[in-house]
Each structure stands twice: as structure tokens, then as C-alpha cells.
Amino acid sequence: MIIVTDRERNTHLPFSRGILTRSITLAGVDVGIAYGIATEVQKELEILGRRFVTSDEIRDLTYLKLRDHGLEEEARRYVFWRRFKRLKLPMxxxxxxxxxxxxxxxxxxxxxxxxxxxxxxxxxxxxxxxxxxxxxxxxxxxxxxxxxxxxxxxxxxxxxxxxxxxxxxxxxxxxxxxxxxxxxxxxxxxxxxxxxxxxxxxxxxxxxxxxxxxxxxxxxxxxxxxxxxxxxxxxxxxxxxxxxxxxxxxxxxxxxxxxxxxxxxxxxxxxxxxxxxxxxxxxxxxxxxxxxxxxx
CATH class of the missing domain: 3.40.50.300 (P-loop containing nucleotide triphosphate hydrolases)
Structure with missing residues (x-):
């Protein structure tokens, strides 16, 4: 099991492909492609033998995966939405x-x-x-x-x-x-x-x-x-x-x-x-x- 830590929120939660998929679709990526990228992120962490990873590392790795798929604009959106959520502005x-x-x-x-x-x-x-x-x-x-x-x-x-x-x-x-x-x-x-x-x-x-x-x-x-x-x-x-x-x-x-x-x-x-x-x-x-x- 891969544990994702978030220092700002002081949380330690299991990595979830579903949650990451939702974050990626927020950038305008098709659900199927988003799930595939989330799976790639998980597999890379497993290959690296990472048991603990920060939410920022997940963000950076996902950003690179999006760019690898030629989704430059979607990668930019993904990073923005992640940062916007941290501001906790009501909507x-x-x-x-x-x-x-x-x-x-x-x-x-x-x-x-x-x-x-x-x-x-x-x-x-x-x-x-x-x-x-x-x-x-x-x-x-x-x-x-x-x-x-x-x-x-x-x-x-x-x-x-x-x-x-x-x-x-x-x-x-x-x-x-x-x-x-x-x-x-x-x-x-x-x-x-x-x-x-x-x-x-x-x-x-x-x-x-x-x-x-x-x-x-x-x-x-x-x-x-x-x-x-x-x-x-x-x-x-x-x-x-x-x-x-x-x-x-x-x-x-x-x-x-x-x-x-x-x-x-x-x-x-x-x-x-x-x-x-x-x-x-x-x-x-x-x-x-x-x-x-x-x-x-």
C-alpha cells in the first residue's frame, strides 16, 4: 500500500486511483484516459518501491505523465486546479x-x-x-x-x-x-x-x-x-x-x-x-x- 501524506492538511491516506482520476478529469481529460494516467502513476511508484509519497510528488508526477501524453494544456489546468483547491475559496x-x-x-x-x-x-x-x-x-x-x-x-x-x-x-x-x-x-x-x-x-x-x-x-x-x-x-x-x-x-x-x-x-x-x-x-x-x- 502506498501512503500519501499531505503536510498542510496533516493527513496520511492510501493512494487512490479514483481520487486521482477525478482530479485529472477536472483538467478536461476524458475519464478513460485519466484513469489510465492514474494507473501509470501508481505503477511507477510501485516500481520505485515508494511506500510513502507526498501529495506534491503525486502532483508533479501526474503533471509529467500528462505532458508525456501530449496533453500540455490539460497539464497546465491540472496544476492550476490543484493549487486553487488549496486556497479553499467557496464556489x-x-x-x-x-x-x-x-x-x-x-x-x-x-x-x-x-x-x-x-x-x-x-x-x-x-x-x-x-x-x-x-x-x-x-x-x-x-x-x-x-x-x-x-x-x-x-x-x-x-x-x-x-x-x-x-x-x-x-x-x-x-x-x-x-x-x-x-x-x-x-x-x-x-x-x-x-x-x-x-x-x-x-x-x-x-x-x-x-x-x-x-x-x-x-x-x-x-x-x-x-x-x-x-x-x-x-x-x-x-x-x-x-x-x-x-x-x-x-x-x-x-x-x-x-x-x-x-x-x-x-x-x-x-x-x-x-x-x-x-x-x-x-x-x-x-x-x-x-x-x-x-x-x-
Whole structure:
């Protein structure tokens, strides 16, 4: 057994290929390749007969292995993320976008790579608020986001502006709970990922180390395909959402407009790996500027 010692944390733990693999994927390396590199690191330590090794030595050896594989940029990212974690800066990541664009899948993948244990959906926050506030007080809270327009009393028919107003009203109410979660995470120095349709730029109070992204799909046909695929693994029937594709796409347009207005990155989710990598790259660039400002 190889024991990894960390002088700063005063820990002595067995070497884990799984933990090292996760650290390497954080740099944007495919899981399979990352596991292979972690295995190479372990085998080299065994050949050298190392029973005890420091975490810094693991970092340096992994860096060299990444470069040996031609992964120069990934090696640089790996070293940065290792150093950033030691700073223990709290981080809140918010993933917004309309129904069916892949927010939950992206959030789960990011949680794995970042080692974040808490992933919260705004639908969960809304469900808690529903138990506390009845439909007679906030009717829009008790319906689907793309049907909230029906609770607007000023109009008897569905229209584009009315749809936006209904959704916007729901967003304002759910944002009360979202902002409470963000504020608590910032106050207590916690890491968290929040995902959901109710994360609309302009309604969420972003803190110093919070990162927000809006996810989209290119066309209505792409969204239709995603609903059918999602229905294979969940109890949510595709037909219910496909019946309201026009409304859902209009909500996407509303969210994108708000993102453009507030300077929030909008990412088209065509391929999961590419989308996750873009988010990780953007976060790293912004964090590097943050770390440099702290040093300055």
C-alpha cells in the first residue's frame, strides 16, 4: 500500500486511483484516459518501491505523465486546479436554461469533476415553497413554468408577452429561495451547484465566487429528440412536454435575452463533453484572474 501524506492538511491516506482520476478529469481529460494516467502513476511508484509519497510528488508526477501524453494544456489546468483547491475559496455554480436542454446531466458531470457534493435543483426549491405557500396566494408557483401564463388574470388567452409574464412571475418567487441558498453558501464558505429553469440572469444575486451559465438547444427538433430520450430513463412522459414545445422555446428566448442583457455566457448544448469543457475552461480563466488579484 502506498501512503500519501499531505503536510498542510496533516493527513496520511492510501493512494487512490479514483481520487486521482477525478482530479485529472477536472483538467478536461476524458475519464478513460485519466484513469489510465492514474494507473501509470501508481505503477511507477510501485516500481520505485515508494511506500510513502507526498501529495506534491503525486502532483508533479501526474503533471509529467500528462505532458508525456501530449496533453500540455490539460497539464497546465491540472496544476492550476490543484493549487486553487488549496486556497479553499467557496464556489457556487449556477446552470440555467429551459426545460429539457440537459441542465441536470451537465450539473451532475460538473459535480463529479469539481468534487462538489451538493447539487440542488430549482424544482426542489419550488416544491418546498409550494408546501409553505398555497395556490390561492401564489397560483403561478403551483403550475409548470410554461403554463404559468394561465395564472395571469389580465388576459383570457395565451400570448407571447403573457407567457413571459407568467414565467417571470414564477421566477421572481422561486428566486427568493434560490438567493437564500446562494447567500448561505457564500456566508458559510460552502461549494454548491444549482441547476434549473428558474435561474434567470437578473433575478439571481451573484456573489463574489459564483459562476452562472445559460444552456440552450439549437432548434425545436433537437428539444423534441431530447424529451423522447429523457422519457426512456424517467417517469416524465415526452408527449406532455412536446405538446408545449412552442411555449418552451419562447421561454428559452426570454432566458437568452436576459443572459445577453446581463453578460452571462450562453452555451449551446450539442455534445455533453464539449459543453462541460467550455464551462470548466471559462471558470478556470475567471478563477485565474481572481487568484492573481488576491496575490496582487
Amino acid at each position: 457556487v455554480l449556477l446552470i440555467g436554461g429551459t426545460t429539457g436542454v440537459g441542465k441536470s446531466t451537465i450539473a451532475t458531470e460538473l459535480a463529479f469533476r469539481l468534487g462538489v457534493r451538493s447539487v440542488i435543483g430549482t424544482d426542489t426549491i419550488r416544491e418546498v415553497m409550494r408546501k409553505m405557500i398555497g395556490p390561492e396566494l401564489l397560483p403561478d408557483l403551483h403550475t409548470s413554468s410554461f403554463l404559468a401564463w394561465k395564472t395571469i388574470r389580465s388576459s383570457g388567452r395565451r400570448g407571447e408577452v403573457v407567457l413571459w409574464k407568467g414565467f417571470e412571475s414564477q421566477v421572481k418567487h422561486v428566486s427568493v429561495g434560490v438567493n437564500a441558498v446562494v447567500e448561505r453558501a457564500h456566508r458559510e464558505g460552502l461549494n454548491a451547484i444549482i441547476e434549473g429553469i428558474h435561474l434567470v440572469p437578473g433575478y439571481v444575486n451573484l456573489t463574489e465566487n459564483s459562476f452562472m451559465y445559460v444552456i440552450t438547444v439549437p432548434t425545436k427538433e433537437d428539444l423534441r429528440a431530447r424529451f423522447y430520450e429523457r422519457a426512456r430513463y424517467s417517469r416524465r412522459p415526452a408527449e406532455y412536454y412536446i405538446e408545449h414545445l412552442d411555449e418552451i422555446m419562447e421561454i428559452q428566448g426570454f432566458i437568452v435575452d436576459k443572459a445577453m442583457e446581463h453578460g452571462i455566457p450562453v452555451l449551446e448544448n450539442v455534445e455533453l463533453e464539449k459543453t462541460v469543457s467550455m464551462i470548466m475552461e471559462n471558470m478556470m480563466d475567471r478563477m485565474m484572474r481572481r487568484v492573481k488579484s488576491l496575490k496582487g
